[in-house]
Amino acid sequence: MDPQQNEVRALRAAANWRGVRVLEIGCGDGRLTLRLARLGAIVEAIDPDADSIRLARRALRRALPPERARHVRCRVGEGEHLDFPDESFDRVLFSWSLC
Amino acid sequence: MVHALREARRVLKPGGVAIDLRPAMVHRRVKVMRAGLAQPIGALRERFDDDRAANRAVARVLGQRLFKLEGRQRLPLDRCMDGLDDFQAWLDDFISRGNKLRPHDWLVARVARALGPAPRRRGSVVVSGPLDLRVLRKTDD
Numbered sequence: 001m002d003p004q005q006n007e008v009r010a011l012r013a014a015a016n017w018r019g020v021r022v023l024e025i026g027c028g029d030g031r032l033t034l035r036l037a038r039l040g041a042i043v044e045a046i047d048p049d050a051d052s053i054r055l056a057r058r059a060l061r062r063a064l065p066p067e068r069a070r071h072v073r074c075r076v077g078e079g080e081h082l083d084f085p086d087e088s089f090d091r092v093l094f095s096w097s098l099c
Numbered sequence: 100m101v102h103a104l105r106e107a108r109r110v111l112k113p114g115g116v117a118i119d120l121r122p123a124m125v126h127r128r129v130k131v132m133r134a135g136l137a138q139p140i141g142a143l144r145e146r147f148d149d150d151r152a153a154n155r156a157v158a159r160v161l162g163q164r165l166f167k168l169e170g171r172q173r174l175p176l177d178r179c180m181d182g183l184d185d186f187q188a189w190l191d192d193f194i195s196r197g198n199k200l201r202p203h204d205w206l207v208a209r210v211a212r213a214l215g216p217a218p219r220r221r222g223s224v225v226v227s228g229p230l231d232l233r234v235l236r237k238t239d240d
Contacts, residue, residue: 006174079103092107092117099153
């Protein structure tokens, strides 16, 4: 996927990700979650599909060093009912999910 | 969708940013790469009803001044698959995600022909279609 890395380049250009709290909505199997983590973000990733969340957790465990992996959490959730307090994130990313 | 954007606004810190990243409303094109040559195969015939609804939702929250559109860009994206099985699996998944595609057996058959006869099929399948990225800045209350 994305051999030219255009997606990552565009995300990097769109905002600063290092050290900021990010909510990723529709993380799927964690493809973009991994990229956000590598950009230095502190990520809460949600997806309504429990199987996808399992895949994402496994992929992130394998791909990230432990000190980075502890800054990423994946859980089942929907964008229309966010179980997070007000004003708790610097960025919200709709990952192919606003449609 | 408007509700999801409102929820995003609620959890964003003041001045925070929501990013809407999704495939553009463009039919994805399929090609086969074999021995260094690209062979165009055809295009998916997606429906874009949900994308139009998402665009309306974004327009609505912008109109309500809940967010300010700070930037947008379109970027090319290729998905490379190892062969026919991978392509078929991707297509099945794509359809199952509510993309409301009609059967694309004709496209799978064309890809199979381009890859050569089984079991000596060689080459990769590339699905190309741009992504749209919108940056929405949370406005002050």
